[in-house]
Amino acid sequence: MAQEAHGALHDLLAVRGVSRRDFLKYCGSVAAAIGLSETMAPQVAAALEGAPKLLPALWINGGSCTGCTESIAQVDSPDVATIVLDYLSFEYFETIMAAAGTWAEENITKRVAEGGYIVIYEGSVMTGQDGNTLFVGGGPNNEGAKKGIDILKEVASNAVAVIAVGSCAVDGGWVMAHPNPAKATGVAAFLQKEGITTPVVSMPTCPVNPEWVVAMVVQLLLVADRDPAKFLELTQWVKYTYHDGVTDQDVTLTLPKGIYGQSIHDNCPRRGHFENGEFVTELGSKEEAMGYCLYKVGCKGPQTYTQCPVTRWNRSASWCVNSGAPCIGCGGLNWVDNNAPFLKRLSDIQFDGFLGMGNTQPGHIGAAVGGAVAVGLVAHGLGMKAAGRIGDGPPMEEMKAYDRKRMAKKGGDK
Amino acid sequence: MSTHAYYREAHPLIFVITHWINLVCMVMLAFSGFYIHYPFFDGFMGVARGMHFVAMYVVIINLTFRIIAAFFVKSANKMGTREVDLDIKNWLPQEENKHQFWETVKYYLFLRKEGVISGKYGSLQKISYLATIPLTYLQAYTGFCIYAPAMDLGFFKGGLELVGGPMNMRIIHYFIMWVFIVFTMVHAYLANIYNFAPSKIIFLWKETEAKGH
Numbered sequence: 001m002a003q004e005a006h007g008a009l010h011d012l013l014a015v016r017g018v019s020r021r022d023f024l025k026y027c028g029s030v031a032a033a034i035g036l037s038e039t040m041a042p043q044v045a046a047a048l049e050g051a052p053k054l055l056p057a058l059w060i061n062g063g064s065c066t067g068c069t070e071s072i073a074q075v076d077s078p079d080v081a082t083i084v085l086d087y088l089s090f091e092y093f094e095t096i097m098a099a100a101g102t103w104a105e106e107n108i109t110k111r112v113a114e115g116g117y118i119v120i121y122e123g124s125v126m127t128g129q130d131g132n133t134l135f136v137g138g139g140p141n142n143e144g145a146k147k148g149i150d151i152l153k154e155v156a157s158n159a160v161a162v163i164a165v166g167s168c169a170v171d172g173g174w175v176m177a178h179p180n181p182a183k184a185t186g187v188a189a190f191l192q193k194e195g196i197t198t199p200v201v202s203m204p205t206c207p208v209n210p211e212w213v214v215a216m217v218v219q220l221l222l223v224a225d226r227d228p229a230k231f232l233e234l235t236q237w238v239k240y241t242y243h244d245g246v247t248d249q250d251v252t253l254t255l256p257k258g259i260y261g262q263s264i265h266d267n268c269p270r271r272g273h274f275e276n277g278e279f280v281t282e283l284g285s286k287e288e289a290m291g292y293c294l295y296k297v298g299c300k301g302p303q304t305y306t307q308c309p310v311t312r313w314n315r316s317a318s319w320c321v322n323s324g325a326p327c328i329g330c331g332g333l334n335w336v337d338n339n340a341p342f343l344k345r346l347s348d349i350q351f352d353g354f355l356g357m358g359n360t361q362p363g364h365i366g367a368a369v370g371g372a373v374a375v376g377l378v379a380h381g382l383g384m385k386a387a388g389r390i391g392d393g394p395p396m397e398e399m400k401a402y403d404r405k406r407m408a409k410k411g412g413d414k
Numbered sequence: 415m416s417t418h419a420y421y422r423e424a425h426p427l428i429f430v431i432t433h434w435i436n437l438v439c440m441v442m443l444a445f446s447g448f449y450i451h452y453p454f455f456d457g458f459m460g461v462a463r464g465m466h467f468v469a470m471y472v473v474i475i476n477l478t479f480r481i482i483a484a485f486f487v488k489s490a491n492k493m494g495t496r497e498v499d500l501d502i503k504n505w506l507p508q509e510e511n512k513h514q515f516w517e518t519v520k521y522y523l524f525l526r527k528e529g530v531i532s533g534k535y536g537s538l539q540k541i542s543y544l545a546t547i548p549l550t551y552l553q554a555y556t557g558f559c560i561y562a563p564a565m566d567l568g569f570f571k572g573g574l575e576l577v578g579g580p581m582n583m584r585i586i587h588y589f590i591m592w593v594f595i596v597f598t599m600v601h602a603y604l605a606n607i608y609n610f611a612p613s614k615i616i617f618l619w620k621e622t623e624a625k626g627h
Contacts, residue, residue, distance in 0.1 A: 241575045263562065277459035296453060303560070303580035329581075338581040345452055346588065347581050362585050363451070366592040373596050377603045383524055384607055392417050392625060393608040394521075394529040401526075402513035 009049045033215035033311060034223070035236055035258035047222035055221060056117040058108060058155050059093040062148060063134065063175050063184055064123025068166040069095045071207035088217060091117070105137060108151070112158050118220065119159045119198075120213070124168040124175035125149060125190040127246060128183030149190070156191055161228050162200045163216055164188065165208040167335055170253065171242065173206060177336035178350055180246070189244035189251045199228050202253045204260070204306070206330035211311050212259050219256070236261075238305075242333055253333075259311075264301035264327050267309040270294065280324075283343075288324045298343040300329030417608065418494025419624035420615040424534075426489055429501075430619050432480045439473040440594065442466075447591055467561075474554050477547065492534055494624055507540060508533030539604070546597060549590065556587040 013023055027048070028041035036044070061069070073096055090097070091107045099107060111117050126133045127149060134148025156162050164187040167173035171186035188200040201216055224231035236257040244251050265271065273279070274293040281287065281296055293299070304327055312319040321327055329339035338347055344361060351357035384390055399407075425433070446466040453459055484502040491499035491508070510533040517530045518537045530536065535543065558564040559573050560580050577583050605612045611622035 242578065266562065275460045277453060277457040277462075279453055279456065300581075303584070332581075333579055338579055346585055349585070362588050366589065369592060370595055370599075373599055377599060380522075381603065381607065387524060387527075390608060394527065397528040397531055400513055400531050401517050 027218075029211060029311065029316070030215045030218050033212055033258055033307065034219045034256065044218055044222060047218055055088050055217070055226070056111055057088050057090050057120055058111060058117060058159075059090050059095075059120045059122065060151060060155055061094050061134075062121060062123030062152070062169060062187075063126040063182060064166065064168045064173070066095060066122070067207040068122040068169075069093075072165075072210040072213065102137075105146075108155060112154055115158050115160075116226070117159055118217070119155045119162045121152065121156075121162055121164050121169045121187050122166055122208075124172045124182070124184035125152060125187060126175070126182040126184050127190065128181060133182070152187070152190065153194055153196065156187075156196050156198050159198050160226060161220065161231060162187055162191070162198055163213065164200055164202045165213055167204040167206045167330055170202040170204040171244070171251075171333050172246070173204075174336045176246070176334070177340075179352075183246050185244055185246040186251070186253075188253055189247045189249050192249050192251055193247040199232055200254065202255050204255070204331045204333075204335070205308070206335070209308070209311055209313060212256075212307070215259065216256060240333060259307045260305050260331065262305060262307070264304045264306060264308055264321070264331075267307070268301055268321060269309060270321060283324070294321060294324070294326040296345070297326050298328075298341070298345055299326035300332070300339050300342075301327040304329045304331045306331035417611065417622075417625045420494070420611045420622040421490060421496050422615070422619060422621055423490040423496045423498050424493075425616050425619070426487055426501075427619060428483060428487060429480070429489070430616060432476055432483075433616055435472065435476045439469040439476070440598065442469040443473065444591060444595060447588075451588060470554060470557060473550065477550055481547065490534065493532070504534040505540065505544065507537070511537050511540065542597060542601070546594075549593065553587065553590045553594070556583055556590065559583045560587060 010020075013020075024041050024045055027044035028038040031038055031040040031044045059069075091111050092104065094104075097104060125148075131147045131149040134151070135142065135145040136148075136151065138145025164170050168175050168184070169187050171189070172180070172184040173186075175182055175184035176186075186202070188202060191198065191200060203212055203216065205212075219235055220226060220228075220231050223234050232254070237254050238257045238261050240253045240255065242251060242253070243249070265274075268274075270291055270293045273291065274295055278292045279287070279296040280292045280294050283297055288294070295302075299321065301321065308319050308327075308331070309321065312322070326343065328342040329335050332338055337350070340347055341359075346362045348359035348361060349365065350359055387394070442465050446462040446469070448454070449458055449462040450466060453462075484505060485500065487501050488498040489501045489504055491497055491504050492510070510531055514530050514532060515537040517526065518532070520526045521528075521530050522538070533540075555570070555573065559570045560583050564570050565574060565580070574580060574583055577586060605616075614620040614622060
């Protein structure tokens with residue numbers, strides 16, 4: 001089947017100078033990302049090529065930096081991922097679509113009415129200021145404008161699945177970092193609060209890795225035949241439950257296990273140096289060039305669960321740790337508050353001006369408390385000496401103070 | 415002015431041994447823990463992690479054994495006596511500790527001159543000793559939560575989700591260690607402030623006779 005599948009995608013690839021071999025290799029890495037054997041590459045290719053019709057998709061931009069779009073689009077040098085995603089028929093994609101104005105908005109309304117599409121949502125859901133953000137359309141006084149959160153509700157309600165790409169879409173990402181004035185939250189939390197039950201697949205990291213998105217799309221096409229129930233049942237997931245303060249919901253996130261199942265630390269090419277105790281102390285040093293471990297300069301690999309060391313980035317050219325930068329933990333939940341400052345081992349405790357304290361490192365708090373106790377004990381010891389208690393101890397009371405007081409009345413304890 | 419005697423009945427040999435194990439393991443745990451927190455010299459990470467895990471298992475087994483033994487072994491029921499009672503009774507508040515909590519606080523704040531009557535241990539002492547038990551288990555729990563082979567198990571995963579992920583758990587683990595360090599500082603100070611007879615009995619099992627009675 002894979003051999004005979006040609007058609008539109010084949011022509012598209014040929015035009016862009018992507019050979020059949022490149023395409024199959026790419027399908028192999030996608031297969032690996034969804035937990036299939038690489039020998040499944042032809043089937044993956046077939047799923048992409050032979051899909052009876054293009055899978056319609058709406059790419060919605062929420063509150064974000066558009067970095068995930070950048071990551072996927074890479075407009076100046078289109079690679080296989082770009083082409084495949086082109087092929088997925090984005091009917092709405094603010095950043096790159098040709099349509100504008102009413103026509104563009106009609107693409108949404110029409111598609112939602114027809115159904116059978118997926119939503120890829122990038123960016124946080126900004127619920128602050130009554131959701132008066134991310135407007136589309138509207139007259140001179142904003143009449144008739146659609147709020148960003150209403151667009152999300154509209155597109156999510158009838159979608160086959162929502163893929164929340166990038167940490168912002170997962171739980172609010174850096175937009176929801178303390179103090180979160182935009183009241184940003186994630187897609188899963190928001191939809192749960194709105195009672196919309198469309199399955200949400202969360203794909204953190206900042207930005208998202210395009211190959212992982214393709215892997216999930218292929219999973220939906222190939223393994224699950226576009227059936228969301230089958231998709232959820234047949235894919236291996238890892239679940240994280242957290243309490244979202246913005247929506248006041250206990251949310252369970254669903255992440256593909258093949259991608260988010262193991263820590264960066266466990267697959268890290270620098271891991272051997274960690275075990276040996278060979279560390280980079282200063283960025284730009286020769287230890288960094290020698291591939292020593294970045295633990296001491298704040299690498300968050302041990303508590304970040306993504307497949308970065310395996311898939312890598314930018315067409316598998318490299319990734320953060322490979323290029324000598326510590327992992328900043330962008331694949332975790334609430335990742336900025338949990339990982340900043342990025343070059344320190346532990347995150348700061350945020351006191352918000354309580355007792356005049358700002359952001360403080362736990363190590364400083366520990367040392368300050370330990371030091372204060374040491375000084376206190378020395379002072380106390382001097383007091384004990386002055387009171388003449390050292391050596392033989394104090395004179396002992398003959399009777400408890402309580403008993404002395406109660407003596408006259410009831411006789412106390414004794 | 416007088417000091418009471420320190421007899422072997424105060425700390426039967428088995429508890430001298432468990433105390434030694436605690437001390438050695440806690441020093442190893444704190445040292446390797448600080449190293450894992452921030453490796454302050456090279457070449458020790460593998461050893462530090464191994465040391466941390468081994469000492470943790472030993473300390474937990476030792477503590478559990480110590481608690482069980484308290485129900486079977488007898489120890490001195492007051493300071494300076496050879497009169498024994500079941501150890502657990504001497505751990506928990508005794509008749510002599512009643513109504514003495516604030517008096518003990520006042521004594522250490524120099525608000526009263528005379529020492530306070532107490533059971534085998536004073537009120538503050540008993541509270542802090544008892545508090546180290548759940549704290550030690552809690553510390554092991556937080557440690558397992560950030561230990562890759564254990565963290566996916568439901569019992570630990572639930573805790574991780576409760577505190578908002580492994581980074582917060584790591585910080586809690588780190589702060590609890592400081593509680594142990596502060597406890598040890600205060601404990602060593604108060605135990606030996608009058609003289610070193612308490613150390614002689616708990617470390618060397620050497621008795622000291624009473625003075626001035």
